[in-house]
Amino acid sequence: MTTSETSTLIPSFAPWLNRTEAQSVLDELGLPRYRSEPWKYTNPQPLIDEIANFVEVDGDTITSLDDEIEVCSLSSPRAKSLAKTKLGSSVEREQYSPMLALNLVNLTGGFLIRAEPNDRSSTPLVTIEPAMNRCERFIVIVESGATLQLEETCDGGNRVFECLIEEGATLIHKRFQKPSETVEYGHICVQVGTNSSYRLDQFSTGAALRRNEIVVDIQGEGARVSVEGGWRLMDQTHVDSQISVNHLAPRSESGMKFHGVVGGRSRAVFNGRIHIARDAQHTSAHLTNKNILTSDTAEVYTKPELEIYADDVACSHGATSGQLDEDQLLYMRTRGISKNRSREMLLKGFLNEVVTDTAGSRLLGVSNTAQP
Amino acid sequence: MSLLDISRLVVSVDDKEILKGLDLQVNPGEVHAIMGPNGSGKSTLTNALAGRDGYTIKHGQALFDSTDLTELEPEERSHAGLFLAFQYPVEIPGVTNMEFLKTSVDSHREIKGLQELTAVEFMRNLRNLAKRLELNPDFLKRGVNESFSGGEKKRNEILQMLCLNPRLALLDETDSGLDIDALQIVAKGINEFRTSTNAVVLVTHYQRLLNYITPDFVHVLIEGRIAKSGDATLALELETKGYGWLNGS
Ligand SMILES: Nc1ncnc2c1ncn2[C@@H]1O[C@H](COP(=O)(O)OP(=O)(O)O)[C@@H](O)[C@H]1O
Ligand SMILES: [Mg+2]
Numbered sequence: 001m002t003t004s005e006t007s008t009l010i011p012s013f014a015p016w017l018n019r020t021e022a023q024s025v026l027d028e029l030g031l032p033r034y035r036s037e038p039w040k041y042t043n044p045q046p047l048i049d050e051i052a053n054f055v056e057v058d059g060d061t062i063t064s065l066d067d068e069i070e071v072c073s074l075s076s077p078r079a080k081s082l083a084k085t086k087l088g089s090s091v092e093r094e095q096y097s098p099m100l101a102l103n104l105v106n107l108t109g110g111f112l113i114r115a116e117p118n119d120r121s122s123t124p125l126v127t128i129e130p131a132m133n134r135c136e137r138f139i140v141i142v143e144s145g146a147t148l149q150l151e152e153t154c155d156g157g158n159r160v161f162e163c164l165i166e167e168g169a170t171l172i173h174k175r176f177q178k179p180s181e182t183v184e185y186g187h188i189c190v191q192v193g194t195n196s197s198y199r200l201d202q203f204s205t206g207a208a209l210r211r212n213e214i215v216v217d218i219q220g221e222g223a224r225v226s227v228e229g230g231w232r233l234m235d236q237t238h239v240d241s242q243i244s245v246n247h248l249a250p251r252s253e254s255g256m257k258f259h260g261v262v263g264g265r266s267r268a269v270f271n272g273r274i275h276i277a278r279d280a281q282h283t284s285a286h287l288t289n290k291n292i293l294t295s296d297t298a299e300v301y302t303k304p305e306l307e308i309y310a311d312d313v314a315c316s317h318g319a320t321s322g323q324l325d326e327d328q329l330l331y332m333r334t335r336g337i338s339k340n341r342s343r344e345m346l347l348k349g350f351l352n353e354v355v356t357d358t359a360g361s362r363l364l365g366v367s368n369t370a371q372p
Numbered sequence: 373m374s375l376l377d378i379s380r381l382v383v384s385v386d387d388k389e390i391l392k393g394l395d396l397q398v399n400p401g402e403v404h405a406i407m408g409p410n411g412s413g414k415s416t417l418t419n420a421l422a423g424r425d426g427y428t429i430k431h432g433q434a435l436f437d438s439t440d441l442t443e444l445e446p447e448e449r450s451h452a453g454l455f456l457a458f459q460y461p462v463e464i465p466g467v468t469n470m471e472f473l474k475t476s477v478d479s480h481r482e483i484k485g486l487q488e489l490t491a492v493e494f495m496r497n498l499r500n501l502a503k504r505l506e507l508n509p510d511f512l513k514r515g516v517n518e519s520f521s522g523g524e525k526k527r528n529e530i531l532q533m534l535c536l537n538p539r540l541a542l543l544d545e546t547d548s549g550l551d552i553d554a555l556q557i558v559a560k561g562i563n564e565f566r567t568s569t570n571a572v573v574l575v576t577h578y579q580r581l582l583n584y585i586t587p588d589f590v591h592v593l594i595e596g597r598i599a600k601s602g603d604a605t606l607a608l609e610l611e612t613k614g615y616g617w618l619n620g621s
């Protein structure tokens with residue numbers, strides 16, 4: 001597919017999102033290419049080709065049961081006015097990534113979600129269902145002092161989240177990526193404000209191709225960010241997670257931690273990056289990724305990166321991939337636990353170090369209740 | 373019939389011969405102490421008996437209750453009643469002690485055709501044992517041996533032994549790293565475990581533990597062979613004379 005062909009796909013949905021400009025950005029940047037740096041181990045072509053199958057539909061992938069949460073279609077004047085005042089011009093981000101521009105150009109639907117502060121003790125919840133054959137965009141605004149939890153289930157499609165967390169607000173995003181035979185692209189970008197907090201828990205099983213891009217910009221002092229989760233891949237699946245946390249303000253904390261179990265002929269790609277700007281003093285940031293390979297044909301490409309331009313910071317990063325620990329395995333077997341059971345318990349234990357969510361451990365097949 | 377019958381055992385690790393023709397018979401009701409300097413092959417013996425990969429039996433044989441151990445997987449050796457308390461127990465973060473112990477006990481019960489214990493039955497038994505070994509029951513919720521002190525790890529090994537009630541317990545340096553109080557607790561656990569039908573092999577290079585547990589036999593392992601065997605007085609002799617005088621023999 002050439003870039004000029006993509007322009008014929010522009011449907012009429014929410015033109016205020018500068019979609020024509022997005023096309024110009026795309027023309028300028030060109031489509032992403034396999035083996036270019038961000039696509040070293042993942043061929044973007046299936047993700048691009050898939051878009052030709054997408055259709056514009058009235059979206060009902062989103063459910064909110066709470067009054068404090070406003071949900072409106074991006075095609076509504078309300079969404080336009082809210083987003084324009086909060087986020088400004090939306091093509092700014094697209095300048096950096098042709099995939100984001102492609103999402104905007106081919107948009108088939110999307111919603112704005114806005115959370116206001118409330119007096120309730122429980123966290124308001126918005127659930128988002130899978131959307132095969134759709135190109136969607138969600139604009140999430142958590143207003144000053146508000147709290148919001150998103151529970152997203154993924155199974156194919158092309159989806160971009162733009163999240164804004166205002167001062168003292170909290171956003172929790174739980175992401176359940178179901179076993180899928182299709183290809184899937186997801187991008188989450190988050191702006192984290194002063195003293196606010198952002199938490200993403202991402203649990204991934206395999207898909208024909210699943211690309212997760214996450215960019216968190218810490219823009220306010222005293223913010224806390226946690227991006228954690230795990231993956232369990234089997235058969236011929238491919239999951240690629242590209243995650244950046246950018247500390248742009250002082251006294252902020254971030255933790256990025258993923259454990260993966262990779263078997264069959266599957267491939268896991270992880271690129272975790274922490275960037276600490278010169279002004280982001282007194283920052284703490286930690287990044288780890290550990291993988292266990294359960295077959296000779298599975299592949300892991302993991303790269304943790306730390307770029308530090310401030311001098312008063314506490315940071316660490318590391319990544320490992322290897323087989324199950326033979327000493328642990330022997331220890332369990334000498335206590336009479338069969339080899340298979342020992343392996344399963346060790347894998348479960350390894351994933352449960354990061355997967356603390358019940359639904360997440362169920363998805364990855366390591367929950368306590370669903371034991372063989 | 374001996375419970376453990378080892379004859380002319382030669383074991384190599386990474387193509388290096390470590391045990392060079394070792395003989396040992398252990399009968400029900402007996403306590404044996406295997407002593408010897410560092411590097412003499414004590415842990416090689418216990419690991420080979422437990423079935424660690426890479427510990428190749430080149431010659432000779434090791435029979436447990438008349439079964440050739442090389443025919444059994446590590447878990448089958450455990451089911452048959454062999455227990456090894458490791459010199460360096462591994463940490464398994466993510467698997468709780470509780471889950472680990474229960475799965476272990478239930479695996480043994482399954483082999484015997486018994487039902488799994490209910491969580492309540494299991495906990496009652498375990499709390500009692502933990503109390504006897506002065507282990508804080510909170511440890512059950514933690515990962516296996518995770519951030520345990522050296523002494524706690526050793527006491528956890530004894531706890532596992534008491535849970536599984538083996539016929540032969542090989543205790544590899546279970547006394548090392550213990551302060552005097554912990555040593556007494558561990559010794560008490562071992563003494564209470566002893567019956568006329570089971571047996572204990574204590575591997576140690578200090579005589580300290582033997583002040584609390586009187587062995588029926590003491591063997592000195594030097595360079596992969598039993599250089600000398602005797603009764604409990606041999607341990608005292610080693611305490612004063614060291615191992616040097618045995619090297620030439
Ligand atoms: N995994 C191994 N690979 C190679 N050599 C080993 C290994 N384990 C032990 N050894 C060697 O075998 C000898 C006996 O070690 P070990 O059985 O641990 O002695 P002990 O327990 O009596 O101190 C030592 O020389 C040691 O270096
Ligand atoms: Mg040793």
